[in-house]
Amino acid sequence: MSGGDLNMNGQLPDFNRTVLVTGGSGFIGSHLVCLLVDRHPDWRTINLDDLDYCCSRRSLESVEDRANYTFIRGDVCNSQLVNHIFDTENIDVIFHLAAKTHVESSFETPAAFQRVNVDGTRVLLGAAHQARHRPQRFVYVSTDEVYGAGLDRVFDESSPVRPSNPYSATKAAAEYLVRSYWDKYKFPIIITRSNNIYGPRQFTEKVIPRFLTLLQMNRKCTIQGTLPQSRHFLFVDDAIDAFLLVLEKGILGEIYNVGTSCEIPILQLARELVKTVKNVPDSEVNDWLEFVPDRPHVDLRYPISCEKLQQLGWRAEVSWAEGIRRTVKWYRDNADFWLDA
Numbered sequence: 001m002s003g004g005d006l007n008m009n010g011q012l013p014d015f016n017r018t019v020l021v022t023g024g025s026g027f028i029g030s031h032l033v034c035l036l037v038d039r040h041p042d043w044r045t046i047n048l049d050d051l052d053y054c055c056s057r058r059s060l061e062s063v064e065d066r067a068n069y070t071f072i073r074g075d076v077c078n079s080q081l082v083n084h085i086f087d088t089e090n091i092d093v094i095f096h097l098a099a100k101t102h103v104e105s106s107f108e109t110p111a112a113f114q115r116v117n118v119d120g121t122r123v124l125l126g127a128a129h130q131a132r133h134r135p136q137r138f139v140y141v142s143t144d145e146v147y148g149a150g151l152d153r154v155f156d157e158s159s160p161v162r163p164s165n166p167y168s169a170t171k172a173a174a175e176y177l178v179r180s181y182w183d184k185y186k187f188p189i190i191i192t193r194s195n196n197i198y199g200p201r202q203f204t205e206k207v208i209p210r211f212l213t214l215l216q217m218n219r220k221c222t223i224q225g226t227l228p229q230s231r232h233f234l235f236v237d238d239a240i241d242a243f244l245l246v247l248e249k250g251i252l253g254e255i256y257n258v259g260t261s262c263e264i265p266i267l268q269l270a271r272e273l274v275k276t277v278k279n280v281p282d283s284e285v286n287d288w289l290e291f292v293p294d295r296p297h298v299d300l301r302y303p304i305s306c307e308k309l310q311q312l313g314w315r316a317e318v319s320w321a322e323g324i325r326r327t328v329k330w331y332r333d334n335a336d337f338w339l340d341a
Helices: 027-039 079-088 103-108 110-130 166-185 207-216 236-249 266-278 282-288 320-333
Strands: 017-022 043-049 069-073 093-096 137-143 189-194 196-198 221-224 230-235 255-258 263-265 289-292
Touching (some): 079 110, 093 236, 110 137, 137 236, 166 189, 196 207, 230 266, 230 320, 266 289, 282 289
Parallel strands (some): 017 043, 017 093, 093 137, 189 255, 196 230
């Protein structure tokens, strides 16, 4: 454990609210933790993370010595540890982000995804529900991938769930677990399903940091398959704003899509990044692209409607041009960040 300064009486200072973030050292989690610690000095933020390969301690350097931040290194599947946290801390809010998320890896090691994504959620729900101090909110951060591919349909929160890979299947299974605690106990859950989130500090297996890292190493962007894949990209700050909005204004038991109208074909994304990073004329862009065989199953697109979230007052504020500019700049300035990985 680390963080949390004692006051003059040797006690931790009083906080209005204690927030537990699981997976708080990951890409999205670290942005959420930093914002909570900075914006709410009167809240205590506890980060439970086992520091898997896609996490970096450096992501939380800016807050690690703050009085209202505590880091606990541990596995969300460890029921003894998780029960201990809920026994000894008055947890008011849970943001459950801890998950394995890489689609390709989920085909190779589905059992690991089942363990972290489903069993971890079960352990956390059980401990939170049995805690003597009743939490006010349990926000489960899910994914648009639970809907499966939508070529000509736009998914809203009532659309059927049809996951098409082991990753999204485990996220959907975890959602059903979360919903069951609402149905049976009226345990105060909210589920979010978000588009592809991007931004600084994202691990290099995801498409934008992968392309940026390859180009920085003077290697070509590898485009999988020949079908016209596209993704909706949401800047991480906008996603965090959505999570904090549903915390305060979301209706218990409900699901909220967190999405963007910014849909970019993967080929266009690669071309754009080549031009930005390599500063080459249009005639040379294709020299930096390489087409490789497709992965076993790939969904071409995931369009979602976010009307429900917008009715709470949310809008994506960061344009694609601004978000990608900030992201490219960060990877340029922090080329060694993921060097150990």
